[in-house]
Amino acid sequence: MGEDLFYLASKLMRFALYVELWPHILGAFGLVALLFRWRRLAVWCWVLSIGLVGFVMAAPVDRWVASPLEAQFPPAPDVAEARGILLMTGAENTDLTLRHGLVNTGEGADRILATMALAVSLPDVPVIIAGRQGRLGLQGLSLSEADVSARAIEEAGITPARLHLEAQSRNSAESAQNAAALARDLTPDLANQNWVIVTSALHMPRAIGAFCAAGWRNMIPYPVDHSPMSLGWFSGEYRDKLAILRRALHERVGAFVYQLTGRGVAMDETFALGCILTR
16 A cells, blocks of 8 residues: 555544544434434434443543553653654644744643653754654645754754754654664664654554564653543543543554554564564
8 A cells, every 4th residue: 555545544544533423423323314214223323322422431441442552661761772862743733833933732742841851861862853744634834743843842952953853754654764764874883773762652552563663673662641541430531531542542543554554563573573672
């Protein structure tokens, strides 16, 4: 499958995983069934719709689906052997930044903050910022996500000469492939080894699988932006639980598709191949 077709298919898949819409879709199916006088089917659709809402409100479904992903890698790992820092973009709001002239971010801004802190604690290593624009409707913007993050990091006092932008990738697999060539130029003696990978904890397993498939070795996963999951039954906000559930399903399905298409490897395989320096 070509990269453009794969990108478009991934956006369609992402829409299908918007769990916020599932109760509404079931309710709509119930109305259609009622128009055709399929009363039993209509009732079942409405029962499932209401039941889904109630189940999500009561059960810690966000924790069940997201927690195993975020627990794959420990926070704040030892970075003493790091020879480079790589920030995976995704927290930036390029549209608002372009319109207002100020750095604007959304969910996942911890990625940028963590990269700033790492750049200060590791003053002699290069920093790669990888990502163009993940949202389909904003592909034509002249400003990339990497540009926004680079501006924020520069404003924090990091020397611009240390920052190297990979501003062409549209997803994690493309980021891994494109950044690999850049990393080889920056640290040719290590050949993509001993780089700190900074991204959200929920995204980290899929990201590491993609980087491993692209030839990266001895990576140091640096997960941040941990999800505020519900603590147990009858806890947590319904809206927050849906958002975390949607993101977790996206990561799980995305990782499966990456493995199926050769763009990623399974987590056990990343350790067997020596892709991870620390765990």
